[in-house]
Amino acid sequence: MRYIFANWKMYLNYSETGELANKLVDLEISDDIEVGVFPNSLAFSNVLELVGKNISLGAQNVSWTPQGAYTGAVSAWFFKEVGAKYALIGHSERRYIFGETDQDIKKKIEACFDSGLIPVLCIGDTAEDKENGKSEYRIKKQLMKAFEGLGVGQNQMIIAYEPVWAISKAGQGEDCGSDQAKIMHDFISQELKNYTDLEFPIIYGGSVKSENVESYLREDSISGVLVGNASTKFESFSEIVEITNKIVK
Ligand code: PGA
Numbered sequence: 001m002r003y004i005f006a007n008w009k010m011y012l013n014y015s016e017t018g019e020l021a022n023k024l025v026d027l028e029i030s031d032d033i034e035v036g037v038f039p040n041s042l043a044f045s046n047v048l049e050l051v052g053k054n055i056s057l058g059a060q061n062v063s064w065t066p067q068g069a070y071t072g073a074v075s076a077w078f079f080k081e082v083g084a085k086y087a088l089i090g091h092s093e094r095r096y097i098f099g100e101t102d103q104d105i106k107k108k109i110e111a112c113f114d115s116g117l118i119p120v121l122c123i124g125d126t127a128e129d130k131e132n133g134k135s136e137y138r139i140k141k142q143l144m145k146a147f148e149g150l151g152v153g154q155n156q157m158i159i160a161y162e163p164v165w166a167i168s169k170a171g172q173g174e175d176c177g178s179d180q181a182k183i184m185h186d187f188i189s190q191e192l193k194n195y196t197d198l199e200f201p202i203i204y205g206g207s208v209k210s211e212n213v214e215s216y217l218r219e220d221s222i223s224g225v226l227v228g229n230a231s232t233k234f235e236s237f238s239e240i241v242e243i244t245n246k247i248v249k
Contacts, residue, residue, distance in 0.1 A: 001032055001033070001034055001223070002032060002217060002244055002247070004034070004036070004227070004244055005120070005160075005231075006038060007038045007088065007091070007231065008040065008060075008228075009060070009228055011229070012039075014040075017039055017043040017046070018043065018047075021051050024055060025050060025051055027238060028245065029054055030245045030249070033244055033245065034224075035056070036056045036057065037058070037231075038060045041074055044084070045082055045083075056085040057085060059076070059088065059117070062108055062117070063108075064076065066115070076117050077115040080115045080117055084117055086117060086119070087120065088120050089120060090108070091122045091162075092122065092124055092162060092164045092167060096126075102145035105121070105145070106149075113153075118156045118158060119158070120159075120226070122160045122205070123138075123139055123142040123160070123162070124167075124206070125163055125164065125165075126138070135184070139161075139191065143188070143195070147192075147194075150195070152196045156200075158203060159200050159201070160202075160226045161181065161188055161202060161203070161204055166207050167206045167228065173206055174207075176206050177215070181219070203226050204216050204224075204225055207229075208230060210230065213244065217243075217247050
């Protein structure tokens, strides 16, 4: 199975989101590919209604408390109730812009397990980590903080390796070649063995586009891609799916 996940972030407004979803309805998707879309929470139900037959939906973020006096929060349970399958947890924009901590991230993973969502745990080294030769250290630590004391049991989970320096801002990110991504993916799968016997898919994210998606997907240790900017335009996203269709054939 290959995962093609579209993280629409807050790039699109409500009507643009609907327009893009409308175009995705006719997308041809091979049975060996799972396409997942992570729209803005407000547009979630609308997108699900439009594309839910052949595309899975996920939350960009969840809060860990099921219900109660938590102003502004949207729980994992709420997303599950309206039809979400996945949730992005610990995306670098949540960590570094909104100050999400490792403890928050662990609680959110637990909330996904308890509510029945599949967490997509995002981890990644910063530019500073890379400069200081601390990329593996950062990954090791993020995994440790997420997994230590976590009862994984038989729960499903996906790991997304997203080097922060490769994530695009307004379409621009430094390129993390597939060779470099592969090294980190291999490192992550080794590290995961410390915490579980299950084999979780590890997907890559960071400036993935139609021009480079094939190079990532040709690596055995890269089970899919998490696409931000390029997933918000129908032409580039449909090209990514088409290329993946050919790869899995
Ligand atoms: P990008 O974003 O494809 O725009 O670099 C990826 C992500 O942040 O998930």
